[in-house]
Amino acid sequence: MNLVTLYELLRGPLLWLAFGVFFGGMVLRVILFYRLSKRKDGVIYRFFSWKWLWLSIFRWIVPLNETAKKNPIVTLVGFVFHICLIATPIFLLAHGVLWYESWEISWWSLSEQVADYMTLIVIGCGLFFAIRRMVLPHVRIVTTAADYLLLAVTLTPFVTGYLAYHQYFDYNTVLILHMFFGELMLVVIPFTKLSHFLMFFFSRAITGMEFGRRSAPSW
Amino acid sequence: MAEKVAVDPQAFKKAVDDRTNARLKMWLEICAHCGLCADTCHFYLSNDRDPKLIPAIKGKKVLEAFKKKDKIDEAFLEELYWTVYGDCTMCRRCTMFCPFGIDIATITSTGRGLCVSQGKVPENLVKTIESYYEYGNQMEVSEEDWIDTLQWMEEELQEELPGATIPIDKKGANLLYTVNAREPKFYPMDISQAAMVFYLAGEDWTMSSKGWDDTNLAMFAGDLKAAGYVSQLVRDAAEELEVKRVAITE
Incomplete structure (x- = not known):
């Protein structure tokens, strides 16, 4: 198999597969959560409250809580990391071109210079988290190999993307690795703690309502 | 002191199945192991910041129980018992400060419920519960x-x-x-x-x-x-x- 067929595989069927597993997996998770909760988590529905649901999510989706106040550095790095992590691949010009080529759809994109900085920020924040895991005893003790592995899975698309953009090393190989790692990340999300990108909202809502029914804020 | 009881793996498995719910499964899966719960725990703070006492560790112990099901032994039960009774008062402070809102107090309570299936309950609490039933x-x-x-x-x-x-x-x-x-x-x-x-x-x-x-x-x-x-x-x-x-x- 040469690089061209590999490229076409990653650009075609495997990309479909990755998106399929990612979206399908997450939809399935929500369905399974809903079904089990209907049977075993009566407390959610008995004390359901839109007010506490939104308040709880809002207070944490923007850093308006005690934890953010007490941990300003982790909060700052965490927010910058997540914003760049999500925005960079979606608004990257090169990705936009691919969408346009395939579907003739396009949307606003970042300038290449800004996207380049944002990529470096993601990698830098990721390294910060890795070092934090190694240095702080109370973080090290809960850290498992999976935590490092998932951090690596999250960072590799950005590292290879950066290398590809600057055409360091062999461009074709780096590009293929970039596509592979990007698809790998999408695939593992539904099955690992990375699913928190969606389950965060469920958990926050539930705890917000649980505290809220006693008129206590959970932030 | 707890009463000495032999392990009943089947009863433990049944307790695990009974107590498995959507919230618990989600919480045990999404914990990012960020360690931000540490500073909220009075056990951690009052024991010279012993990392073994941070809330996430206690959640992990209960997660282990859920994974083991009928493969538990006496040594593990003992560990679980001392974690859920000795290291947590279920005050919910960590729940309040967890970015995901993971309810460690509820997880601890579930761990205690698993211990009930083994008759592993502090002696005075057993007497109290008997008193409720009788009087x-x-x-x-x-x-x-x-x-x-x-x-x-x-x-x-x-x-x-x-x-x-x-x-x-x-x-x-x-x-x-x-x-x-x-x-x-x-x-x-x-x-x-x-x-x-x-x-x-x-x-x-x-x-x-x-x-x-x-x-x-x-x-x-x-x-x-x-x-x-x-x-x-x-x-x-x-x-x-x-x-x-x-x-x-x-």
């Missing part, structure tokens, strides 16, 4: 003693406030006043003082001959069956007396 209150106060205490307190009350009463089983009252069983047992004056407030406030209130203990220590054992039974006693009393509200002691 309907945590202090082994018989109905006779209870009524006697209330009448005695009414006499004391009337010496100070002639005309004031402690109504018992008054149907259709506005308020059913419930107490901690420690009050009739050790501090009966608390009851007459509450009665004094009700009398001066002109409240239409009553006490009940049954279902008057508003404590629920079975809850602390994560023993949902017993905890449900104890709550039901007060509810039954309120329904039988057709009161509008139940007030609990301070």
